[in-house]
Amino acid sequence: MSLDISPIEKALLRGKWTVLPQDNPSPVVDLARAVVEGRFRDALTSPGARELFHVQSPSFDLPFDQAFNPPSAAQGDDAELVRLTLAVACLHAFVQVNWTGPDLDVEPLEVISLGSAESTTAPLNEETLNQKAISELAQGGEPAYHLTKVAAFLRLAEILLALPYDRCQSALWWRLRAASIHQQILDEPVPQPPTLLASLEPLTESCSTEPDLAGRLILEQGLLEHQISHDKSAAERFVQAAKATGLEYELTGALGKRTKFQQFDLSQLVLLAESHLPDDDAATTGDTSKNTDEAAATTPADSRAQPTNLPETLALNDDTLLEQTEFTSSSPAGAESHLKHIDPSSQPALHPLDQCILLSMCLNVKNTSPSHGLTNEQMSPYIARVISHPRNWSVHTMALLLRSRLESARTRTVERSTLQLQALIDQMPTADSTLPERLLYFHTIPLSNRWELERELALRFLGLGVVRSALAIFERLEMWEEVVRCWGALERPDKAIAIVRDLLEGRKAEAEEVVSRGKTLAGGVGAGAGAGERQRQIHDAAREAKLWCLLGDLEPQRAVEHYERAWAVSGGTSGRAMRSLGGYHFARASYGEAIVCLKRAVAINPLLARSWFILGCACMREERWEEAKNAFARCVAIDEDDAESWNNLASMYLRMGPPGKEKDRKDDDEEGDGEAKPATTTTSIPFTNKLLAFRALKQGLKFSYDNWRMWSNYMVVAMDVGELNESCRALGRVVEETSAKAGADSVDVDVLDRLVNAVTRAPADPEEAAAAAAAAAGGGGGAEAAGAYSSPNEGHGLLRNVSGLFERILLPRVTSARVFRAYGRLLTWQGRWEEALGAYLDGYRCGAAGTLERDAAAAADVERWREAVGEVEDVVDVLRNFGPRVEGEGGAGGAKWRLQGRSIVRTFMGRTKDFEDEPEWERLVELQRELARKEENE
Template sequence: MASLYLENCRVYEKIFLLQNSSFDQLTDSEDELSGLVGRGSYIEALKTPASQAVFNCIGERVDNLKQHITDAVSHFLNSKHSGDNATARHTVFCIGISVLQLFVQSNFTGPVLVSTLLDLFPIMEKEDENKEVVRTSAMEYIAENTEGVYPLLRNPEYLMMAKLLLCNLLDSKLVSGFTNDWWAMRCYIILQRVADEPSSVFYESIQKCINEMEPVMKKDRELHALFYLEAGQAYLLYSDVRQAAEHFHKADAALKLKYELSGALGKRTKFQVEAKPQLVLKVQYEDQPLLAGEAEGPKLLPIDLPKDLQLNDDTRLPHYKFEEDDDRVPNLVPIEQLAILVKLQHMRRSSASDLQLQEESKAYLNALLQFPKCWAIQYISLLLRSKIESQESRAMDRSLQQLNELVDCFKRDEPSRFERLKLFYASKLPASWVIKQTYGRLLVQLGCTKSALVHFEELQLWEDVIDCYNTIQMRQRSEEIIRRLLEKEQTPKLYCLLGDATDKIEHYEKAWELSNKKSSRAQRSLGDHYFNIKDYKKASEHYQTSLDICYIQLSVWAKMGYSALEAEDWRLCSKSYRMCTVLEPDSFEYWNNLGKAHANLKDFTASLRCLKEAARLRSDCWKIFQNIVIAAVTVGKLPDAITAYRRLLALQPRHVNIPVLKKMVEVYLTNRTEENGLKLYKELSKFLSEMCNTCPSESELWHCYGAVVSTNPQPTVESRDLSYQHYRKSLSTYARGSTWYKDKDMCKNAIMKLLRVEEALMECIEGVAPESALNSFRSAFMSLNNVMLLARKGVTNVATGEVVPDCVELLKDGNASVDRIKTKIDTLAAKCSS
């Protein structure tokens, strides 16, 4: 057992070696195999007698290499060490790890392998065998449960064997070693990353592995952090941002690492005199670094790491110059750097791209690039920085050169494969063709479309080829290329690409039929076709079919939600956006649209909850707060409506929505009780007072204010007079100007306001001295009489002298109101003179 556990092994080595104690009794041969796998000598491990014995136990190879491997391993597991085959299972497990790591080396980290699988296992080689047939067979097995894989995979036989051993044969038989689920998860992740489309089968298998591993991981704190980082990256691969965030948080808790963005004074340019606040990442520990006592391993020289190219600009500094090294971070160990890296990747995946995100990303990258230690982390950090700088004119040149440097890194022999593979799975290092694709897309961005076109054709990235030909207005050329490929092989993917190149729906339908009605991409393309021509009902039908085949498609859920929204299918809209919020809970648009769907379904409580979440994620969008106000008023939550309206006014200072304000007053009048009446009154009256001060010319606003003040739970002479003044202000602002009386409806509204002013006036003089009351009535009479004179003129036909029929009764009420005030004046005047 001692050979399985290396003293002081680092966290990124433990997972290669850690196994259950049932492997105590190992022969010298298996002991040697474990040591080679632990040191990353995978080719040597496969050449050991223990590995070779697995495939020497049966006769000559059958034509199908996959079947031969299956038969050999099954025979080996069932025959060796009869009664206790733990050692045999451990041997097969080590072979599975080795072939998976070799495939990753050849396609993701480099350098490319020279030895093929049959070179390492000569016993499996057949004389005069067509190597292309073996490759095709391996590709077909890898592509099971997918819609195709990248066609230029190197050494696919290694991944075929890894899938057979780690995901199929050992999944049910290797129950003694608890890390077999971890390695199965890693294998599924690699299978997904080489596939063209998301696979729900792989997603469910990964979830199963994570659920099996999670209880075990709590036993080892070091592996705890790494496991959760990898599990989070697996969820992020399928755009399940919520699950990813939960696992990243668990990793941070295990590491006891705290980091947050802060500000520090610094300079960006060579000629800058005064330091300005810049974003920096502050890193702290709750107690001590997790690996503070870690045994020192071999240090990588700068020449062994991807080269960090310096910015050669006559204005900008290569790095921000901070005062007193405010940007310095602790000398983090690789696993701690990794935690920061995945936080950055999660942030960039879950947030909308804007200037703030770019600045925050730079702060994270500055912290990661200060003390480079791990090849994979340095590689990803430089790649992310290149993507950011590709949008900046002064750094675009370095971005292009840095990407070229990263492409070249793949071909170099140093550092060793073991150094490159450390933390590979948790870092989400892209495949070699993805890096080249990024380089080609930057060429397109720089206007070098034809150079990029050659690049994409060599990589067989046909989607990018079509985009390039569309850019240079040669769409017929992309059609020619796809048709030439179809002459060699007809696949659903190629027919979908032909449909993209020609915009003809029959090609998508052909792809659907060719796939035996199993291609989610074909249905997605059909949905996109109808979506583009705004036939949203049909688009939703095809999107639903695509999701029935593979439900982990965030973009499809979003498009189906929008299609249902436009078609006013609110139940489907609600279902779609609810799934979007599960997969990506940090998108304010999804929450806002889900709130709209609930509102149209008359579920205003759920609508309010969704809109609040949208506002939390996007606090600078006034329309969200307007929707919150409407939803809160509808469900009768006046405090929420007032709070949201205040936020709305902070963004739109003079925003007045009279129907909503009237509804707020109505809610107040309906919901007030003896317990909450005074509190609601104070909140609403204060809010309306602030609004009237901001928008003093809004007549209806003063009317609402007067209506609230008139209901003061503790009325006084002052409050009644204040209500009267607000009503009078409402009337005066409404009847301001010389043209309002020409509109019949405005005349009617003016008379109704006048009647309310009279009512408030009668209430406010109760308990007031006759002299003060007389002054109030005389002042009111002058203004009200003027309003009635103009209103009477507005509702009277000039030619006939007759009052408009529907205004007769209202005009009588108005005249009577003025007469009552005049009578009251006479009465008060007589009383004062006596």
């Protein structure tokens, strides 16, 4: 189904007004133009808006969606468009105050039209209206930030957008934007209705002929997926957005320098990118981008004179690092690059929308890579490519913000990182750029709101040890969890407790006064009591529940009481209360109670991987394997990088029996009574479960490559499912990680023997194995031999990896009799007689017989001596069998095998004379005589 979007709707979506000759001037056109140009006061105080935002009751004692009753049915051709336009005005007014700045010139009560004041109820004020809206914006058990400004505008926008739209199809798109903004004011992300993104598919198809609109829509869907931690889906959306706009990009290398004293050019990572969208933003952004290509070729991007309407880009001013990488090559390293015509040091300016796509891809690199230096190296080229050509205020702000985050972990750049972040915060209320420009690409970038930026700055201060400065910011923002953290760092937990109690008891409307003066009001009498009562009334339930949870964290001896009080205050909607209570019970081994609490928590907000993980661990301790499996499966669905959850998921698969044989626990989860027993023994684990465990471990190892325990589990499971090639690789990784400490114990010799057996079952001659394979392919027998020749898990297909395991990993690191014997068997199968003989002799020296000769304490152990006798007989048999073959090949020492055998027997007998009375001694004497007779006969 193709949906039609009117030109006015497109102007609202793009944030750019174009002259429409076919439209006659009308009130709705004037209204839409005012919204696009950022004149929200004109739009929201228009007669049509006052009629739409009329409230019958002067006290406004009803919820927003009941107090306002806008007509859902169209009243005229333009009624829907008016509603949509006013919803956009409310939404962008909310964004202006809390994200982009500058200050807004209209307040919600100037927009809302109240009924006649006939009652004695106190008149409504802005603070009360704002707190009412904030309380209604709590979602999924997560409270909205309580200092959010003009929250009523967001509520009004959501109410208008929730109405049915028959003509204005772009309302679906604006619902997506409103949902994304709503997510960013909550404490934690909450799941969105599945229909939100699904309903946009027809709209995506209808926009396919307009690349900029299609790219915007797909990118914004990806950003919402990113907010709710669906990183894989988000990555796919970002790539689709690049295809929609025609953006060409490639991460490659080019010769260049990164330091001032670098003498030789080295390959540097660079992002080559080229836009194909029409460049129609130069006039609106004030960026003279038509001359930036030439300027970029001769002048570093950060040192060029920036357009006056863009954020300040601070210089690094380091005595070693360059401001940016200087590329000395005019072409990328890849000869087959489809962007090889681009000079890395002088790339063309990108369209701002394409810049947004690159910044989003950079975000996804951060989400899907391990937390180490490689991530920074991958992200930096994306950001540098955007910063080099500033085109838009919001986009450039986002790029500088991402660069600031990257540089916060490096000693040479941490100063600029902090100063740049402070500069970005300071620019928000200024009028250095127009509001339409700031809103132009706002929805296509994950720009943080004002309090999140300030919180980030405070956390930066805290990381640098500037605790008092961080504390001052947190107090002003009333972020009490961080305030508690700061007082903990200052070793004053009593201050934190006093603050939270004052807030809960309503003794202070402004908690920062309590902190700054270091004292509280006594008793709450007189005027203080009146102020406290008013503050208590405007506390919404979600915020009060959060404060009770915080008090529970601070007072562990009364934690259960406080968490349960939080649950009661919230009316059973506080996910934080159940998460905290579940964690409390889990830490004290009350796993049944923890399961009950955590199940309630994940039912309220299923997007928090940590809650699912603890729930899975609790179920595992209670032997409720099916439930634990489901919990860990949710963990990895939310956070694919969680290697520990992958490992636990594999463990659950290996503990579960066939379907239907485990007790169904669904009905008694809430009660938490009884225990689920293991469904079955390990011998009856279905092969499908083993295969699922193998796949889970394989995925988890991508994110925990150095975890030898996971490699050990992977090795055993891979062997069990017939993936011997992977088992071989895993055994090598275990030995590499543990041999320095564990020595020979790092080798699982049973697995090693099975690997050698899998190789040696096949015919040793490759031609014979190939002939068997051909015969099997022709319909005759020999399927097993054919498989051994072609399969990577046995025979010649496995030989290369097993040989490499011995030669590159095992033999250089460990000394073990069984390892040498296994290697000898492999060499014997290959017909390498002299090397096989040497391996068996090395194994003899490491075995019981060899150590018995050197260890006086072991020499007194008769059982050890009997084992050693068997080894002596075995090595003599090896010499008897391999000696003539080595001699026949002209190998050194082949003619002396009998002499070597007699020497081994004689030496062993000479050093273990204390066991002459044992029956096995006669076997040694007879073996010595046999060797002497054969030598005499020859």
